[in-house]
Amino acid sequence: MDIETLLSVMEDEAKRRKAPVYTLKKKTTDPFRVLVSAILSTRTRDEQTAAVAEKLFKDVKNFGDLKKIDEEELAELIRGVGFYRNKARILKSLAEELDGKEIPDSLDELIKLPGVGRKVANIVLSEVFGKDVIAVDTHVHRIANRLGIVSTKTPEETEMELMKRVPEGSRRRINKAFVGYGQTVCRPQKPLCRECRISNMCRYYFRNL
Numbered sequence: 579m580d581i582e583t584l585l586s587v588m589e590d591e592a593k594r595r596k597a598p599v600y601t602l603k604k605k606t607t608d609p610f611r612v613l614v615s616a617i618l619s620t621r622t623r624d625e626q627t628a629a630v631a632e633k634l635f636k637d638v639k640n641f642g643d644l645k646k647i648d649e650e651e652l653a654e655l656i657r658g659v660g661f662y663r664n665k666a667r668i669l670k671s672l673a674e675e676l677d678g679k680e681i682p683d684s685l686d687e688l689i690k691l692p693g694v695g696r697k698v699a700n701i702v703l704s705e706v707f708g709k710d711v712i713a714v715d716t717h718v719h720r721i722a723n724r725l726g727i728v729s730t731k732t733p734e735e736t737e738m739e740l741m742k743r744v745p746e747g748s749r750r751r752i753n754k755a756f757v758g759y760g761q762t763v764c765r766p767q768k769p770l771c772r773e774c775r776i777s778n779m780c781r782y783y784f785r786n787l
């Protein structure tokens with residue numbers, strides 16, 4: 579199975595099973611919303627991130643608005659996502675840094691921002707600037723290793739290996755397809771291998787027969 583076919587099967591199956599990544603996430607290319615949502619989403623379920631982001635974006639539309647909110651008040655507003663106090667601190671630092679400026683469109687510049695790692699930076703590059711990059715989160719890392727597309731220890735290594743193996747033009751599709759599949763079929767615990775349409779190419783499946 580080539581990578582395009584694999585991605586199409588994973589996308590179809592995740593949509594059919596109503597994966598939160600397809601049903602909850604409001605499609606936007608607004609740089610502020612994409613960056614803030616990506617930070618809120620770290621170590622948090624998509625359902626929680628979507629609910630918190632919706633509440634936050636009612637009154638907070640840009641980094642200028644974020645700058646005006648007290649850190650404690652912000653922490654209360656985003657309570658419900660993991661590490662909300664830490665994230666409130668990060669968002670306040672980002673507001674200081676980015677109010678009145680453009681969000682950078684390069685990985686090197688993005689990862690210099692407070693609280694922005696490669697995954698968040700690649701989400702911004704992909705969703706805001708349309709770049710053909712791979713945002714590797716825990717779902718992408720786990721499934722790429724289970725399938726045997728990579729044999730890596732860290733998300734960073736997975737990103738480097740996937741960039742070598744996935745052809746240009748398909749890289750942007752990886753994150754959503756793998757996240758959706760990871761939320762519904764190839765779950766972290768007890769993956770649904772017997773129902774999986776890509777088990778015939780899965781290393782984990784053959785090792786655990």
Ligand code: SF4
Nearest residue numbers: 764771774777780783
């Ligand atoms: S066979 Fe199991 S481990 Fe492999 S991709 Fe499918 S659900 Fe995941």
